Amino acid sequence: MKNKFALAISIFVSVFILTIGIGVITKVSADNNGQSNSSPTVDATAFAQREEAYQQIIAEANQQIELANQQISTLANEITPQSDLESTVDGASNYLFSPEQASAIAQQIAGVAPKNLPELVRFSGSPAYEVIYGNGKVYVDANTGAVLFNGLQTTVTSITSEQALYIAVNYLKTSQPVSLDTSTFNGAKVYVVLFADGQSVYVDMTGKVVAVQMASSSQSSSYTDDDDDEHSESSDDSYEEYDDD
CATH class of the missing domain: 3.10.450.40 (Nuclear Transport Factor 2; Chain: A,)
Structure with missing residues (x-):
């Protein structure tokens, strides 16, 4: 990520220098045009060649600016999702038990595996995984693996x-x-x-x-x-x- 950020800064500096160069070239061209109007002795062929060279430099500079803008836009799109992904992974890796382990613990209680991986929440102030079933929820401590709450509804059959x-x-x-x-x-x-x-x-x-x-x-x-x-x-x-x- 640091390399991409440095590349973005380098591109920005290059674009800035090119912009200044274009301004200088434009100013010189304007001065030359003024001199040509006041001095009819200037060689028209040399002036045309110089003007063509200036226009070519300006066109190349515009292409470089457009390319730099595209690269900066691409880098911006890549950096943001990567930051979100890293924060999500760090959130789960901060605890001793993973979502998969919490699912296995809840499966021992419910008898079946949950359809989806549990989400990391807070239960009574403690970080816990919320395992959702059709007949209730099971909360598993993210640090100890203990079942903090078993909300599964069970059917009790009474004898006759x-x-x-x-x-x-x-x-x-x-x-x-x-x-x-x-x-x-x-x-x-x-x-x-x-x-x-x-x-x-x-x-x-x-x-x-x-x-x-x-x-x-x-x-x-x-x-x-x-x-x-x-x-x-x-x-x-x-x-x-x-x-x-």
Whole structure:
């Protein structure tokens, strides 16, 4: 780029010198014309030859000026796009992770590759790549590769009451189920399966056993439909919760 800039300066200086030369030649020609009018003894043939030489010099100078203008215009068109390209490349190369790497990280979450390369943006003040999918966006930190935000919408399928009953029976094989109801546990909707020995198994909507309510000493080993509500409302029973593991 420096060489092109130096060339442009050199062309400009050449054009400037040629312009001054043309002015000097024009002035000399005008003086000679004045002298020829006052001195009828000047050789007409020599004057014509000199005038022809001047005109040829002027024509060559005009050609040089036109060529210089074309070269300057070409250089100006080349320098501007190159500057834009360098700034874009520098913007991506300043970070440890490339757009291609960010796409690969997002693909591990979404299961499919994005259609377009992610763009470099700022997410909560940090430089990040914005990976766009049809069902949401994923933001990947440009320096660490960490997923800053997963905005992909996922469809959660809830199990049926029959499936919840099957899961509870296979989990607690020592007793028979006597009722099934829905309730809430830790703010989430669950199925509650009551067994004949007084225990209750809590199954969430994804099919995971999240807790087991142990029977109290005051409860009998079997229940009828009439006392199911009383059992579910008892506050003396103990719970055995299960974490995500």
